[in-house]
Amino acid sequence: MADWDIRKLQILRTLRERGTVTATAEALHMTPSAVSQQLTNLSRQLGVPLLEARGRRVRLTDAARLVLTHTEPVFEQLERAQAALAAYAGGEAGEVRVGAFPTSVPTLVVPAVRALRGTHPGVLVRVREAEAAEAYDLLTAGEVDLALSLAAEAPSAADPRLTQVPLLADPLDVALPPDHPLAPAPDLTLTDLAAEPWIFGGSGPWSDITRRACEAAGFSPHQGHSASGWTAILAMVEAGMGVALVPRMAATRRDGVVMRDLGPDGPVRHVTAAVRRGGESGRAVTHVLQALRGAAAAGAHPGVNPY
Numbered sequence: 153m154a155d156w157d158i159r160k161l162q163i164l165r166t167l168r169e170r171g172t173v174t175a176t177a178e179a180l181h182m183t184p185s186a187v188s189q190q191l192t193n194l195s196r197q198l199g200v201p202l203l204e205a206r207g208r209r210v211r212l213t214d215a216a217r218l219v220l221t222h223t224e225p226v227f228e229q230l231e232r233a234q235a236a237l238a239a240y241a242g243g244e245a246g247e248v249r250v251g252a253f254p255t256s257v258p259t260l261v262v263p264a265v266r267a268l269r270g271t272h273p274g275v276l277v278r279v280r281e282a283e284a285a286e287a288y289d290l291l292t293a294g295e296v297d298l299a300l301s302l303a304a305e306a307p308s309a310a311d312p313r314l315t316q317v318p319l320l321a322d323p324l325d326v327a328l329p330p331d332h333p334l335a336p337a338p339d340l341t342l343t344d345l346a347a348e349p350w351i352f353g354g355s356g357p358w359s360d361i362t363r364r365a366c367e368a369a370g371f372s373p374h375q376g377h378s379a380s381g382w383t384a385i386l387a388m389v390e391a392g393m394g395v396a397l398v399p400r401m402a403a404t405r406r407d408g409v410v411m412r413d414l415g416p417d418g419p420v421r422h423v424t425a426a427v428r429r430g431g432e433s434g435r436a437v438t439h440v441l442q443a444l445r446g447a448a449a450a451g452a453h454p455g456v457n458p459y
Contacts, residue, residue: 251298264277
């Protein structure tokens with residue numbers, strides 16, 4: 153019977169996800185030569201070729217993909233076993249590493265941690281701020297136990313490695329200079345602002361969200377200025393340099409900027425929590441998820457002028 157080495161199978165799985173030996177080595181904190189050696193040993197143990205050369209890169213063979221298809225449930229059971237042991241050994245205590253995108257930290261993570269201090273003081277939450285897509289990468293690499301991110305940045309809703317938990321739909325409000333002629337307009341829509349210069353990042357999730365929202369309203373936004381930080385974006389709006397979409401969860405307000413609610417049909421971004429499949433059965437993770445749900449349900453967004 154072939155020897156099934158879990159560590160080597162994890163390396164093969166990571167190579168499938170990362171695509172190259174170098175990226176796999178970086179994700180697992182190994183050297184590329186060590187990754188190659190471990191996979192060569194696994195191929196010898198299983199008696200089938202696992203990799204084939206494609207130019208200067210390697211790709212998984214059909215045998216390797218077959219192996220991973222049949223071992224995926226094993227990884228899930230190992231996650232469940234680890235979660236069960238942690239619950240058994242620690243009871244209500246435990247450490248949960250959370251990767252969270254920036255605007256979710258003050259609005260969801262901090263309220264959840266405060267709530268946990270009262271209900272489950274033995275649960276320690278360690279927060280790592282990360283961009284939305286990076287939070288999922290940290291989760292699949294095993295560097296965090298829970299990712300707080302955006303649904304649009306998820307690898308796939310059907311990804312067998314993850315369990316995703318919807319938390320809230322965060323409305324996107326529009327920021328206008330106070331002397332803008334449409335600042336007091338009733339029933340303001342994105343289409344009313346189609347001819348305006350827009351301020352958003354040159355790339356990344358916020359650029360994608362702004363473009364998708366405007367395109368759904370029937371126009372392609374003209375990018376007047378590029379910025380990714382809310383302080384810079386709102387300073388430019390205040391100066392009359394353009395308009396911008398701002399997530400209500402960011403809770404950023406400035407004197408001299410008018411924030412307008414775009415109504416029930418306005419754009420939203422969907423905030424989710426995700427864990428590795430099987431990890432949700434751990435009691436400490438369950439407590440953190442419950443606290444995040446409570447923070448999402450109770451989080452009253454700052455008032456926005458609907459006119």
